[in-house]
Amino acid sequence: xxxxLVTILTGVVVVSCLAAAPARAGINIQIFPPALFRATTTxxxxxxxAAYWYGSRWHYRDARGGWQTYNQExxxxxxxxxxxxxxxxxYGRDSEHRH
Amino acid sequence: MVAGFGLSAAATHxxxxxxxxxxxxxxxxxxxxxxxxxxxxLKEHHRHHHHGGVTKFIAMSLDTLGTDDSKRPQVEKLxxxxxxxxxxxxxxxxxxxxxxxxxxxxxxxxxxKVDAAIARLTTAADAAHxxxxxxxxxxxxxxxxxxxxxxxxxxxxHWEVWRQVNQEELPDGRERGGQLAELTEEAKLTPNQVxxxxxxxxxAMAGLSGKFDPKKGEAHVHAFSTAFAGDSFxxxxxxxxxxxxxxxxxxxxxxxxxxxxxxxLTPEQRTKIAAGLRxxxxxxPAPSAK
Numbered sequence: 001x002x003x004x005l006v007t008i009l010t011g012v013v014v015v016s017c018l019a020a021a022p023a024r025a026g027i028n029i030q031i032f033p034p035a036l037f038r039a040t041t042t043x044x045x046x047x048x049x050a051a052y053w054y055g056s057r058w059h060y061r062d063a064r065g066g067w068q069t070y071n072q073e074x075x076x077x078x079x080x081x082x083x084x085x086x087x088x089x090x091y092g093r094d095s096e097h098r099h
Numbered sequence: 100m101v102a103g104f105g106l107s108a109a110a111t112h113x114x115x116x117x118x119x120x121x122x123x124x125x126x127x128x129x130x131x132x133x134x135x136x137x138x139x140x141l142k143e144h145h146r147h148h149h150h151g152g153v154t155k156f157i158a159m160s161l162d163t164l165g166t167d168d169s170k171r172p173q174v175e176k177l178x179x180x181x182x183x184x185x186x187x188x189x190x191x192x193x194x195x196x197x198x199x200x201x202x203x204x205x206x207x208x209x210x211x212k213v214d215a216a217i218a219r220l221t222t223a224a225d226a227a228h229x230x231x232x233x234x235x236x237x238x239x240x241x242x243x244x245x246x247x248x249x250x251x252x253x254x255x256x257h258w259e260v261w262r263q264v265n266q267e268e269l270p271d272g273r274e275r276g277g278q279l280a281e282l283t284e285e286a287k288l289t290p291n292q293v294x295x296x297x298x299x300x301x302x303a304m305a306g307l308s309g310k311f312d313p314k315k316g317e318a319h320v321h322a323f324s325t326a327f328a329g330d331s332f333x334x335x336x337x338x339x340x341x342x343x344x345x346x347x348x349x350x351x352x353x354x355x356x357x358x359x360x361x362x363x364l365t366p367e368q369r370t371k372i373a374a375g376l377r378x379x380x381x382x383x384p385a386p387s388a389k
Contacts, residue, residue: 035255035256035257035259035260036137036138036141036142036256036260037138038252038253038256039141039159039160039163039253039256039257039260040137040138040141040163041137041163042163042164042165043163043165043249044165045165045245045246045249048244048245049245049248050165050245050246050248050249050252061248061252087163087165088137088163089137089162089163090136090137090140091137091140091141091143091144092136092139092140092143092144093143093375093378093379093382
């Protein structure tokens with residue numbers, strides 16, 4: 001079995017365990033914006049936080065650096081999302097400024 | 100594999116919008132890549148541009164900080180100043196990339212020229228830290244506390260991505276999104292070439308792992324983050340400076356990658372990859388604070 005297949009299967013097993021065990025324990029799995037997303041996405045400031053729309057939820061870091069998620073979308077953020085396209089920054093060779 | 104989703108378990112709460120739910124705990128990386136175009140391009144950028152270390156992470160973070168319109172011109176000016184302060188390092192990096200491109204075209208990279216270019220880049224990147232102190236103080240002064248916190252989070256995100264593509268990612272790995280996979284796609288490598296290049300990279304990069312201490316980068320990022328998030332800030336108090344260390348590591352790995360693959364490519368493939376290196380060499384950052 002090649003390494004790629006082992007990696008994929010391992011990922012499937014890990015994700016399955018992560019998803020199943022908390023569900024049995026009555027807790028939710030929260031998905032937060034990863035580094036690649038935060039480094040390329042412009043946030044929206046709301047209630048004193050930089051909020052990111054990711055995985056169909058709004059997320060932000062609290063004062064201690066932990067991630068928080070709005071269970072229901074606040075009206076301000078919902079309206080903002082309806083009126084603005086997501087702002088991503090592209091660093092590809094075609095996107096860079098050249099002289 | 101680079102940066103997956105942040106995952107954390109949290110007790111189920113009744114929905115009480117607009118109050119946020121307490122998710123608790125820091126995010127952790129998992130095995131699932133955020134493999135969209137912006138993410139893929141950022142990884143390629145961090146594999147090829149090492150001219151400012153943490154100072155560059157700060158400048159890049161301004162690309163997506165999202166400050167309000169009233170202060171955007173000031174932020175763009177400060178971002179431009181940061182790029183100016185990193186310009187000597189950027190020129191050294193450009194020289195290195197052109198040496199690699201010339202070597203790629205010729206079929207063999209001049210190791211002496213590469214070493215000299217990396218040495219110049221390291222010295223210039225190291226100096227960018229001291230040159231940027233006044234600009235960082237001005238940046239702190241005009242940003243609001245939430246914007247400072249967002250900037251710090253973005254700097255940490257860039258550091259995480261940089262570390263993953265320049266330290267943690269297996270150079271011979273064939274995972275989707277990895278450097279060999281990107282080369283495979285761009286140069287249309289045959290399966291036989293992929294096998295040979297993977298083996299060659301495994302051997303060539305074997306001695307590289309012990310030469311980089313991520314704790315130096317971590318110390319610089321942590322010192323900046325802690326200080327910048329505060330109400331008062333003096334950049335001179337951030338005495339950690341890993342810029343040269345990061346530049347040296349990133350540039351060395353980049354050079355070793357291209358030195359290793361060059362003799363295993365066809366002339367047509369080398370021409371294509373050399374063109375890509377020249378495009379990276381032509382990179383010239385411009386203010387883009389949003």
